[in-house]
Amino acid sequence: MAETAQQPLVLVSNRGPVTFDTDGSISRGTGGLVTALTGLASHRRATxxxxxxxxxxxxxxRAAGGRAFSVDSPSGGSYDVRLVVSDEVAYERFYSIFANPMLWFIQHYLWDQSNAPDxxxxxxxxYEYGYKLVNQDLADAVVEEIDGASEPVVMVHDYHLYxxxxxxxxxRPDAFLHHFVHIPWSQSDSWRVLPTKIRDELYRGILANDIVGFHTRSYRRNFLQCCEDLLELEVDHDQGVVRIDDREVWVRAYPLPIDAKATRAVSRRARVREFEDELxxxxxxxxxxxxxxxxxxxxxxRGFSAFDxxxxxxxxxxxRVTFMAQLMPSRTDVPEYREYLERIEALVAVVNHRHGTPDWMPIQLKLRDDVEEAMAAYRHYDVHxxxxMFDGMNLVAKEGPIVNERDGVSILSENTGAHEELGEFALTVNPFDVQALANAIHRALTMSVExxxxxxxxxxxxxxxxxxxxxxDEQLADVRRKAAGAAAVDLG
Structure with missing residues (x-):
């Protein structure tokens, strides 16, 4: 397949690059996935x-008649966007019951299996009347968008759309399908909490792709082993290939980097300086x-318990030390998340009461999402x-060190995707070992300048x-190679 200007590229994700308020105002979509795909959409014209x-x-x-339309993002860049409206009840089932928490909890090992899930x-x-229906709505939009196109490339993203x-x-059997999973891929036994029928459908859904991508080699290995253990498929671990229905699916690792130049530019904004002065x-x-x-x-x-x-x-x-924590409330419509946020606030109160003085609060908790305030703190931390517990990549682990001006020390969980790249120069911790994290904090604060x-x-x-x-480029190069009939190579 020779890449041409006419060859359409379609990106598909649950969340888009922008969101619209009812008054028509536009704001940038949130999350690491949007950050990653914004770069892709800027790199090459796509819908x-x-x-x-x-x-x-x-x-x-509806104003666009269900079709794609061009939009200028508040953060820069112009995109062709097609927003798909699903039934509200179906979407609630899709997002709040099945994708989150069911799949998210499986892939992050969050279920306490002695108690949940039931x-x-x-x-x-x-699953049947939510997850399937929303996936079908988006698939219908894809098929309509590529109608009449020659050799279209469709890049699907994340766990919402397996x-x-x-x-x-x-x-459209002629379409080239690529799927990138932005969260961890857990080991085989974690998937056995799902009914066999559902599990098989999910795996066969993602294995309909030509290429499946993950952030790390570890997640790639887990996925290959799952295909072998759960579906009894033929798997070549050396070449990263799954054979199914007379097809070969390439399974690859593409670690997501950050835009260092853009991140540093944000850190130099005037509003960041205002937060710095106060800090x-x-x-x-x-x-x-x-x-x-x-x-x-x-x-x-566990992070606060280790500091305690x-x-x-x-x-x-x-x-002599302050622990500043800037936390963005997440998925507050899911009961487990509301309870977790309450536990965080309660623990902070306990630690501050136990160790604080009239003019010193050990933990400074900020429950908000403010990138410029975060940048000010990035510039001046001694320990990050x-x-x-488990994380697909964790871009924060990459943002902090390139903005920091004090040669701050990174303490990094061995279960983050970023650890596969950064572990040599970070202090590695087992995220469940509270004493080890407390020791790492002490080591970081007493480390030599050299x-x-x-x-x-x-x-x-x-x-x-x-x-x-x-x-x-790495992903598009593999798309071109596989579409051209190249053989998979030993990944080493």
């Missing part, structure tokens, strides 16, 4: 198909930082904690080695 996320999106979709008609109906590829392939005015000797969504997988509670333990074991640091410099330089070197354009 981006996504779900309408609210009444404003639905109104804009799969009953409620969950099965959410059924879309098969739905498209059944009607420096209140700063103690040391600053520990975490920037996260208040998601169960981010392991926030550190202060107990090293009282010489009391009143990313202790997620070691801090060495580690910080190493992190910056790795993070700036690739940019989002490289990530996109």
């Amino acid at each position: 981006w198909i996504a779900s309408a996320m609210g009444r404003g999106d639905a109104d804009r979709a 799969i009953r008609s409620h969950e099965v109906e959410a 059924l879309v590829p098969q739905m498209v392939r059944e009607r 420096l005015r209140r700063r103690r000797d040391f600053l520990i930082l975490r920037v996260d969504r208040a998601d169960l997988s981010k392991n926030v509670l 333990l550190f202060l107990e074991q090293h009282p010489e640091f009391r009143e 904690i990313v202790n997620a 070691e801090r410099e060495h580690r910080a330089e190493g992190l910056r070197g790795i993070i700036t080695l690739r940019d989002p354009g490289d990530w996109i």
Whole structure:
């Protein structure tokens, strides 16, 4: 397949690059997936198909007659966007019952299997009459968008849309289908909580692709092993190939980089300076930082428990260090997430009461999403904690080190995707070992200037080695190779 200007590229995701308010105003879509795909859409002209996320999106979709329309993003760039309106009840079942929490919890190992999940008609109906229906709505839009096109390329994204590829392939077997999964792929036994019929349909949905991509080699290995264990398919682990229905599916790792230049540009904005002035005015000797969504997988509670333990074991640091945590509330419509946020606030109150003084609050908790405020903290941390239980990549682990001006030390969970690239120069922790994290905090705060410099330089070197354009080019190069009939190669 020779790439031409006429060859259409279609991106498909649950969330689009922009959202519309009911008054017609536009805001940038949120999340790491949108950040990644915005770079792809800027790199090459594409039509981006996504779900309408609210009444404003639905109104804009209807105004466009259900077709694609051009939109200028508030953060820059122009995109052709097609917003798909699904039945409200179906979408609620799709998103709040099946995709989140069911699939998200499986892929992040979050289920306490002695207690949950209890799969009953409620969950099965959410799959049949929610997840399937929304996937079908988006697949229909894809098929309509590529109607009459020669050799279209369709790039599907993430766990919300595992059924879309098969739905498209059944009607357009000539389309080249690529699927990138932005979250971890868990090991075989974690998937056995799903009824066999549902599990098989999900796997056969994603295996309808020509290429399946993940952030890390570890997730790639897990997926290949799942295909072998759960579907008894023929798998070539060396070449990263699954054979199904007389087809070969390539399974690849494409670690997502950040745009270092753009990130640094944000950190130099005037509003960032205002936050810096306030931060420096209140700063103690040391600053520990975490920037996260208040998601169960981010392991926030253990992070605060480790800091509590550190202060107990090293009282010489009391009143000398502040732990600043900027957390964005996440999925507050899901009961487990509301409860988790309440537990976070309660633990912070306990730690501050136990160790605080009239003029020193050990943990400074900010429940908001403000990128410029985060950038100010990035510039001045001494220790940056990313202790997620499991994480697809974690771009925060890459943003902090390239903005930081103090050779701050990164403490990084071995279960984040970023660890596969950055582990050599970070302090690695087991995210479940609270004592190990407390020890890592002490080591980071007492580390020599020379070691801090060495580690910080190493992190910056790795993070700036690739940019989002490289990530996109790597995937498109594999698309061209496989479509041209090239054989899979040994991945080493």
